[in-house]
Amino acid sequence: MSEIRVEALTHVYSAGTPFEKTAIENISLSIPSGQFVGLLGHTGSGKSTFIQHLNALLKPSSGTVYVDGEDINKDKKSRRAVKNKVGLVFQYPEYQLFEETVFADIAFGPKNMGLSKEEIEQRVHEACGFVGVEEELLQRSPLELSGGQKRRIAIAGVIAMRPGVLILDEPTAGLDPAGCRQIMDNICRYRRESGATVLIVSHNMDDAARLTERLIVFNRGTVAMDGTPEQIFAQPERLVEIGLNVPQSTALAMALREKGVQLAGSIYTHAQLMQALKGVGAC
Amino acid sequence: MDPIIRFENVHFTYPEGEEEILRGVDLQIEKGSFVAVLGHNGSGKSTLAKHMNAILLPSSGKVLVRGMDTADEAKLLDIRRSVGMVFQNPDNQIVANVVEDDVAFAPENLGVPSAEIRQRVDAALRQVGMYDFRMHAPHLLSGGQKQRVAIAGVLAMEPEVLVLDEPTAMLDPQGRGEVIQTVTRLCREKGMTVVLITHHMEECIGADRLVVMSNGAIVADGSPAEVFSQVELMEREGLDVPETTRVLHELGLPTETLDAESCARLIAEKLR
Numbered sequence: 001m002s003e004i005r006v007e008a009l010t011h012v013y014s015a016g017t018p019f020e021k022t023a024i025e026n027i028s029l030s031i032p033s034g035q036f037v038g039l040l041g042h043t044g045s046g047k048s049t050f051i052q053h054l055n056a057l058l059k060p061s062s063g064t065v066y067v068d069g070e071d072i073n074k075d076k077k078s079r080r081a082v083k084n085k086v087g088l089v090f091q092y093p094e095y096q097l098f099e100e101t102v103f104a105d106i107a108f109g110p111k112n113m114g115l116s117k118e119e120i121e122q123r124v125h126e127a128c129g130f131v132g133v134e135e136e137l138l139q140r141s142p143l144e145l146s147g148g149q150k151r152r153i154a155i156a157g158v159i160a161m162r163p164g165v166l167i168l169d170e171p172t173a174g175l176d177p178a179g180c181r182q183i184m185d186n187i188c189r190y191r192r193e194s195g196a197t198v199l200i201v202s203h204n205m206d207d208a209a210r211l212t213e214r215l216i217v218f219n220r221g222t223v224a225m226d227g228t229p230e231q232i233f234a235q236p237e238r239l240v241e242i243g244l245n246v247p248q249s250t251a252l253a254m255a256l257r258e259k260g261v262q263l264a265g266s267i268y269t270h271a272q273l274m275q276a277l278k279g280v281g282a283c
Numbered sequence: 284m285d286p287i288i289r290f291e292n293v294h295f296t297y298p299e300g301e302e303e304i305l306r307g308v309d310l311q312i313e314k315g316s317f318v319a320v321l322g323h324n325g326s327g328k329s330t331l332a333k334h335m336n337a338i339l340l341p342s343s344g345k346v347l348v349r350g351m352d353t354a355d356e357a358k359l360l361d362i363r364r365s366v367g368m369v370f371q372n373p374d375n376q377i378v379a380n381v382v383e384d385d386v387a388f389a390p391e392n393l394g395v396p397s398a399e400i401r402q403r404v405d406a407a408l409r410q411v412g413m414y415d416f417r418m419h420a421p422h423l424l425s426g427g428q429k430q431r432v433a434i435a436g437v438l439a440m441e442p443e444v445l446v447l448d449e450p451t452a453m454l455d456p457q458g459r460g461e462v463i464q465t466v467t468r469l470c471r472e473k474g475m476t477v478v479l480i481t482h483h484m485e486e487c488i489g490a491d492r493l494v495v496m497s498n499g500a501i502v503a504d505g506s507p508a509e510v511f512s513q514v515e516l517m518e519r520e521g522l523d524v525p526e527t528t529r530v531l532h533e534l535g536l537p538t539e540t541l542d543a544e545s546c547a548r549l550i551a552e553k554l555r
Contacts, residue, residue: 248526255547
């Protein structure tokens with residue numbers, strides 16, 4: 001729904017002090033409307049600094065960020081407007097729940113947008129639907145719910161603002177496999193039904209490979225790789241060089257190729273690996 | 284050999300709770316072994332861990348640590364000294380402003396003479412590879428480093444068993460690797476008994492034994508390769524199995540290997 005264009009973006013923390021650190025340097029890229037993008041890279045690679053520029057939480061040291069063609073740092077008004085357009089879900093967002101009821105928490109964003117009571121109500125219900133939060137939870141205190149439920153409520157609070165771009169920083173961190181799957185399903189569903197552009201920061205290579213259309217790999221504050229999962233996982237050695245994990249299927253395919261098994265194509269899911277094994281007569 | 288921890292038909296219900304969290308657990312943990320406990324949220328695995336050093340006491344049944352009943356209040360200090368716990372969030376476990384002070388906290392409270400504290404703190408920090416950081420401020424460390432300091436704090440009590448309750452849940456892949464390598468080394472080189480509670484199946488691969496919990500009971504128990512080869516059971520429990528096991532299983536090959544290298548060798552041999 002919204003497109004992003006970043007030109008020569010650089011951010012330096014604590015500039016002019018002994019603690020000066022360039023977190024990202026000269027990044028230029030554009031993300032078309034509706035794309036599902038995975039951001040990869042290890043801690044300290046600059047991906048969190050990058051996403052905080054996309055809704056003007058951080059101001060570029062140099063460079064420009066455009067959302068739907070507009071410079072988001074042009075003036076105070078544009079900086080405020082972009083916050084309704086680009087929704088950012090931080091890591092462990094459940095620690096940011098603070099209202100007395102689940103309803104009030106999810107309604108916080110829409111309320112600050114100055115929407116009518118009816119509109120707010122409708123959006124809260126809609127957001128609950130997207131993340132699978134049952135209506136009977138709405139009057140409960142968010143603090144008495146389970147970790148997975150809290151996380152979904154925090155995400156619903158951002159979805160209720162109907163952002164054209166939804167950015168999530170490690171939305172599945174700390175959840176068990178069932179909880180991870182549920183959150184990822186919710187995000188995919190929101191994207192499918194709303195048409196929103198979705199950016200997701202993840203350490204889970206298997207998820208990133210399976211779900212996204214494009215992967216951007218950060219390394220030392222710059223973009224090291226950028227392409228479809230197919231293109232990225234066709235060069236698993238590069239990922240390993242950067243110090244990142246590869247999907248388990250890719251790792252096994254690499255080991256097989258080293259043993260002289262001629263597997264065809266780019267392999268990053270279980271189905272692809274089985275298909276390639278079939279191709280060489282293993283099953 | 285006598286098990287260092289023994290659960291005898293342990294049931295547990297929270298005082299005001301209706302649901303039984305542990306439903307008749309029998310478990311023996313051998314001294315010096317590395318046991319991983321895997322299960323999804325609400326399976327009872329953390330409750331199980333908290334029974335190992337008397338944070339929780341059974342509603343019925345018994346937990347014995349080196350033969351001491353955890354319900355025996357007179358033995359409480361001995362039990363806590365024998366079994367050290369490390370929890371999920373490193374930020375909640377660090378109390379001091381300097382790494383070495385933090386590690387010294389427990390022995391100081393045990394009344395250990397100061398010369399010995401010095402020696403225990405240095406030894407503990409070396410064992411987790413954090414000795415060079417002894418004068419650092421904990422809040423400036425990475426998650427994996429903080430968690431290793433927390434482990435050192437427990438080691439300084441010189442326990443016989445180290446119980447870790449999802450110690451990597453809040454860490455990035457690098458931090459996770461650091462913690463798992465550290466505890467594996469403690470078990471292999473120092474003979475420490477390690478109980479690792481987790482929901483990351485890849486962290487269980489190097490353990491001697493894998494116990495799967497579901498709905499308050501043990502549903503699988505064996506070597507990691509044996510347990511993972513029960514692919515249908517694991518799927519039913521909503522748990523992942525390694526890709527290697529899944530591929531071998533689907534190819535009808537024996538599933539006794541877990542690393543990519545030997546799995547690839549098996550498949551390559553079959554193709555020849």
